[in-house]
Structure formats: structure tokens, C-alpha cells
């Protein structure tokens with residue numbers, strides 16, 4: 001940033017920018033989290049100098065015919081899609097538009113239960129009936145892959161299903177067998193949408209699992225900002241099929257995205273695409289080597305344990321993207337939050353997230369050898385201090401987590417009805433008007449429209465007593481939940 005701008009802001013005393021963002025950027029915190037650029041800029045001008053709007057000669061994202069059309073065509077060529085759209089409010093907008101265009105209003109969507117909330121919101125907005133696919137269970141305690149056989153069974157049983165929605169890779173890096181699932185969906189003439197928000201990098205290296213784009217998915221949504229060097233919110237929606245009505249897709253993108261798309265963001269997508277075209281393959285190869293060295297070192301830890309996809313049964317985890325480094329507390333005696341805090345406060349390593357029993361380091365091709373060395377050394381130090389006899393928490397009732405409560409109403413019907421707030425204990429048999437999430441494994445315990453059961457409430461109580469984060473209900477701290485008025 002030019003000095004004069006920096007000093008003007010300093011004088012004005014902008015607490016958010018100066019005291020937090022700039023001060024933070026000047027310190028030695030290492031980012032094992034999004035965005036994927038890791039605060040290493042690609043060649044980029046002063047943001048103010050290129051922040052324009054849709055003036056003469058600069059095209060219009062919602063009816064692109066000029067420079068933005070060409071930029072999107074370059075993205076399509078790079079990824080090998082038939083057509084690609086720039087998304088300026090993340091994969092969220094792409095998921096909303098993809099589901100809306102692929103499944104008719106009031107239709108039926110077959111979706112993985114561990115889907116991002118945008119998929120549930122699309123079902124709500126389009127008044128869809130939702131039918132769920134439960135991910136496999138893994139020994140590590142995260143959600144595993146979706147089984148192709150379950151997709152086949154659901155499509156046999158319910159010919160009214162209008163679209164299939166799968167998240168692959170998940171936030172934890174777990175992929176499903178998209179090729180098989182696409183074949184099954186297409187045999188029923190149903191489009192497959194893949195939420196590949198965490199997989200924009202996969203297309204650039206055979207050291208990583210294959211992208212859904214190469215496996216026959218009809219629509220693929222990718223967050224460039226998560227795993228590639230691109231500004232936050234930048235994402236792509238790819239179309240690879242004639243099963244999708246492009247007019248409808250364009251219409252929904254126009255509804256869900258801002259009418260003032262940022263030229264900064266779109267320029268950052270263009271730069272990212274150019275960078276990946278020129279150097280992506282080479283940089284991904286080097287990145288994979290760094291990861292291999294890191295995993296080799298981590299395999300020697302005595303108490304902490306780094307997840308390796310190859311340790312899972314194939315049906316539980318079809319493939320794992322090893323750039324998502326999941327560090328289990330193992331028998332260290334630490335909780336996930338304690339490990340996260342130790343890495344943060346003692347070593348200035350900012351992780352992506354912590355859960356009950358592990359932390360996630362999100363790595364990308366922009367990470368440095370020094371970053372991996374710092375993480376490896378920190379884990380070794382923590383591992384040395386750890387004690388082998390961890391107080392083992394009572395295992396959660398997996399049966400209740402990995403089952404879908406009885407459906408009562410569709411999400412949209414439940415959310416439109418009058419509601420009341422009840423104490424959790426008194427809510428059994430009522431229809432939830434809220435989502436209840438536990439992470440991991442990242443599947444909702446309940447969604448609006450589902451009937452709350454005794455075993456579900458037991459799981460919630462158990463999670464809360466173990467300090468595991470239950471999220472969703474607005475008043476969960478007071479053990480209350482909003483339900484459809486009985």
C-alpha cells in the first residue's frame with residue numbers, strides 16, 4: 001500500500017483497519033486457514049485504482065458480452081467446462097442458483113445430509129422436498145463418502161427426484177465416487193450438482209484426487225478463494241452438460257448475486273486463472289512434495305495423530321485431499337480446542353478450525369516450506385509435552401447422529417408456519433423450526449420440518465456436557481428451541 005494512504009488512515013485512526021487488520025498483517029501469525037492466497041499477493045494494482053462499476057466498455061456480469069464474457073471463457077477453457085460463470089458472493093450464490101435451475105419449483109432434491117447450509121436454503125426458497133443421503137461413518141469421527149449404491153436406491157425408489165446434490169470434497173477433504181454417482185444419476189436422466197467449494201485446486205495435479213469436472217458432474221461449484229490465490233468471495237460455477245437450462249441458470253444467478261459485482265473481485269479471479277494456467281501445475285507438484293514431507297514427519301508423532309485417507313476403509317472414504325490436514329488429539333490428553341489454542345498462542349499458527357477431538361490446518365499451494373516446518377516443529381513440541389492417558393470422553397451416540405429424524409413437513413412449510421419457543425426437554429414430538437448442527441461430523445442433527453425425538457435430545461445433552469459445539473438454535477444456551485406451534 002502506498003505510504004501516503006497508509007499514513008492518512010493512521011492519522012484518521014481507523015481501529016478496524018489499523019489496529020486489527022494491518023497490525024495483524026505485520027506480525028508473525030502463520031495462516032493455515034482461508035483464504036487460499038495466504039496473504040501473499042499475486043501481481044495486483046492498488047484496489048482503488050481499478051474499483052469501477054459497469055461503465056461503458058466494461059461489460060455487465062449479468063449479461064456478459066465483452067471483457068467479462070471473455071474472462072469467463074478463459075476460466076472455462078482452463079477447467080475444461082462447457083461454460084463457467086464468475087461468482088462474486090462465493091459458492092453460496094452458485095449453490096443457490098444451481099439447485100434452483102436444476103430442480104423445478106416444488107420438486108424433489110436428493111442431497112447429502114452433510115451439505116452446506118446454502119443447499120438447505122435453496123430447498124427452502126424453491127419449496128423442494130428433500131431426501132437425504134447419509135455419509136459413511138469413519139473411525140476418525142468425521143463424515144465419510146456418500147455411497148453410490150445409496151444414490152441408486154433412492155433414484156429407484158423415488159422417480160420424482162429431480163436432482164442430486166453432493167458435497168465432494170467436504171470441509172474435511174473427503175471425496176465421494178463422483179464418476180459412479182454421475183453414471184447412476186444420468187441413467188435416471190437426473191442432473192448431478194457437485195459442491196466442490198473446497199476443490200478448485202484439484203484440476204491441476206494428479207497428486208490430488210480428480211475434480212468432479214473430470215468425473216461427469218453436470219454442475220460444479222468451486223470457491224477460488226478457499227484453496228487458490230484469490231480474494232475472499234471469489235468463486236466459479238461450471239456447467240458441463242446439456243441437462244441444465246442455461247437461461248434459468250442465468251436468471252437465478254441474477255437473482256442471488258448482487259447487482260453491483262465487484263471489479264476488484266473479478267480482476268482477482270482473472271489473475272488467479274492466469275496464474276494457474278501459467279504456473280499452476282508446477283506449483284501444485286511442489287506443494288504435493290511439501291505435503292508428503294510434512295506427513296512423513298507427522299507420522300512419527302507419538303500422541304497426536306494426523307489423518308491419512310489411506311487408513312480408512314475404501315467405502316468409508318473413497319479419497320482424501322491431503323491438503324486438508326486433520327490433526328487428531330489422539331491420546332495426548334488435549335481437547336481439540338486446547339490443541340488449537342496451543343498452536344495459536346504458543347506458536348502463532350492460526351488453524352482453520354477446531355472440533356471436539358481434532359484441528360484442521362488448511363494448506364494451499366501458496367504455503368511456504370517455512371510454514372510447514374513451523375507446523376511440524378510445533379506439533380512435535382506439543383506431542384512431547386502430552387500425556388498418554390487422556391480422560392476418554394464417553395462416545396457419542398453415533399446411531400442418533402447418523403440417522404435422520406422423522407420428517408414432518410418440508411423445510412419451507414415448517415418455516416412459514418407460526419412458531420413457539422419451547423424448553424428442549426418439552427420439545428419431543430414437536431416439529432423443529434431450526435437447524436441443529438454438530439461439527440464434526442458436520443451433518444445436521446435436525447432441520448426445520450423434522451420431528452424432535454428423545455434420542456436426538458440425548459445427543460444434544462451429551463454434546464453440551466462434553467463442551468462440543470451445538471449450533472443452530474438461537475437460544476440453545478438456555479436449552480430452548482423454536483418449533484412449529486402445535
Ligand SMILES: Cc1ncc(COP(=O)(O)O)c(C=O)c1O
Nearest residue numbers: 089090091092116171195197223
Ligand atoms: C462445503 C461448503 N460448501 C459451500 C460453502 C460456501 O462457500 P462460500 O464461502 O464460497 O460461499 C462452504 C463454506 O465454507 C463450504 O464449506
